[in-house]
Structures are given as structure tokens and as C-alpha cells.
Amino acid sequence: MKKTKAFRLGDLQLRIMKVLWEHPDATVADVLAALGPNADLAYTTIATMLRKMEERGLVAHRVDGRSFLYHAAVGEAEISHGMTSHLVDRLFEGSLADVVSHLLTTREVSRDELRELEKLIAAKKKQL
Amino acid sequence: MKKTKAFRLGDLQLRIMKVLWEHPDATVADVLAALGPNADLAYTTIATMLRKMEERGLVAHRVDGRSFLYHAAVGEAEISHGMTSHLVDRLFEGSLADVVSHLLTTREVSRDELRELEKLIAAKKKQL
DNA sequence: CGTTTAATACTACCATAGTAATACTACCGC
DNA sequence: GCGGTAGTATTACTATGGTAGTATTAAACG
Numbered sequence: 001m002k003k004t005k006a007f008r009l010g011d012l013q014l015r016i017m018k019v020l021w022e023h024p025d026a027t028v029a030d031v032l033a034a035l036g037p038n039a040d041l042a043y044t045t046i047a048t049m050l051r052k053m054e055e056r057g058l059v060a061h062r063v064d065g066r067s068f069l070y071h072a073a074v075g076e077a078e079i080s081h082g083m084t085s086h087l088v089d090r091l092f093e094g095s096l097a098d099v100v101s102h103l104l105t106t107r108e109v110s111r112d113e114l115r116e117l118e119k120l121i122a123a124k125k126k127q128l
Numbered sequence: 129m130k131k132t133k134a135f136r137l138g139d140l141q142l143r144i145m146k147v148l149w150e151h152p153d154a155t156v157a158d159v160l161a162a163l164g165p166n167a168d169l170a171y172t173t174i175a176t177m178l179r180k181m182e183e184r185g186l187v188a189h190r191v192d193g194r195s196f197l198y199h200a201a202v203g204e205a206e207i208s209h210g211m212t213s214h215l216v217d218r219l220f221e222g223s224l225a226d227v228v229s230h231l232l233t234t235r236e237v238s239r240d241e242l243r244e245l246e247k248l249i250a251a252k253k254k255q256l
Numbered sequence: 257c258g259t260t261t262a263a264t265a266c267t268a269c270c271a272t273a274g275t276a277a278t279a280c281t282a283c284c285g286c
Numbered sequence: 287g288c289g290g291t292a293g294t295a296t297t298a299c300t301a302t303g304g305t306a307g308t309a310t311t312a313a314a315c316g
Contacts, residue, residue, distance in 0.1 A: 118249055
């Protein structure tokens, strides 16, 4: 069993994963560019993070000439699921209703969004 | 402004906060006991964590004889909101529908829970 | 060919979370 | 009053995330 512990991703690591999910086979320079100039990071910072993340099994690379082409080694669904479940379990004891209730009371919600939610729930209901 | 950065709580820290929200004015021994014997931690581990958390402004204490009585210095709502928002923003770009959709597809959901969610949404709708 | 240069590798910090042993200290019971 | 004990204080160590400088190497260009 792998048991990647696919939660516990730092902010930068998650941003890098997002880049790799969208652009597989990215070089260090590609990732740095994709993070945008707002994220004022050194080239070597990204390179180091990618190496550390590869150690952890989050990403992998293949060689292309002198360059490494990195790609995500775990899917977005797995990470999302891991991180979300972790939070829901830790903070709301796994109660779905508690999470949604919390979200509805603490965030700005538009009428459109509410309609969207109703649709989601109706669909799920039919599926049961 | 304090800007407590009220997310980024480790697991143990969150468990301690939960204890203090339920039992204010708890001693180190009280917290340790409340965490249960399953959590096999040393007395000094809790004491150290509490001191570190006090440095960060998460908890505070008052003196009672030789003992410190600890209480939470930030509310449960603030922590929940901070942690949840952080995750929703980082992982789902702030989209409520995306979060709920994800929760519905990745977790076991009972018909009762769905009904509960519908009720929550209906209530919110009326409130707008 | 030799030199610039672009790539990775190595090393080194700092911060925070978690964990705990050890040291100090003051009260309480005898 | 003295010693045990119940507290806190100090110190320390591991792991991980973030950040980046320096070293090395190999390719490319003239």
C-alpha cells in the first residue's frame, strides 16, 4: 500500500501540483513561469521543491536532454479528497451538514449559487 | 490588528483547542485527560504545546496557585472559518458549488443528510 | 576547442509542529 | 524544617515546508 498521506500539502506545493495537473511535462522554468511573476520565487526554489516533492511521491520526472520534465504522480481528485476529508473530519467530525452549514453562514452566497447547490443535491438524491 | 492567521493549525493544536473550547480554565493535566488515553502523549508535551500556542496567541492562561489555567484566546468560529476558507480558496478557488459537489461525490451521504442540506439551503434562501 | 550558459545537485538556513527528557522550584504533609 | 511531589521552565531533537546561494556539469555556440 502506498498511503501517500495526500493531505498536508503546503501552499507552494499545492500551487505546483495545480500547475502540473494543467501542464504535464513541465520544466522547472515552466512551473516558475506558470506560477506567475506575482509569486516572486527563485528558480532554485522551485527546483528544490520539485525534488522534495518527488521524494515524497507527489511528482515524478523524465529526462529530456538536459532538462527534467515533471508531471504529477498523484491525481487532483486524490489530493482534493485527502485534504477535504482531513479537514472535515478534524474540524466537523465528519458531518457534511455541519460543513455546509458553516460555509453558508460564513461566506457570501449568491442566489445563483444556492440554486446550483439545490441542483447538485437533487442529482445526488436521484442517484441513491 | 492582530492577524492571528487562524488557519495552519496542526492536528494536536486543533485537538487542544477543542478541549479548551469545551472546558475553559483547564490545567495541563485536564487537557491531557480530555485528550483521552488513546492519545499517548507525555504531560510535558501538552505543557510545551500550550506554551507555544500561548506565544502565538491561540490560548492564554491565568495563575491559580501553582497551576496554570488555560483557556482559548480565539473562538471556535474564527478557527473554523479561517481553516475552511483557507482550504476552499486554495483548493476550489473559492467556489462553494465546487466544494459541495466534491463532498457529495467523494463521501458517503445518506438520504437524511441530503434532506438536512436541502433544509439549510432553503433557510439560507429565505434569508437573502 | 574553449568559454559561456543553462540545467541539476548539494548545502544551508529559518520557522513551526510535535515530542519529550531534564532541570528547577515551591508547596504540603509529616 | 525537610523531603517528596506537583507544577512550570528550559533545552533539545526530528520532520517538513519554504527559500535560496553555491557548486558542478554538460551542452551549445562561436
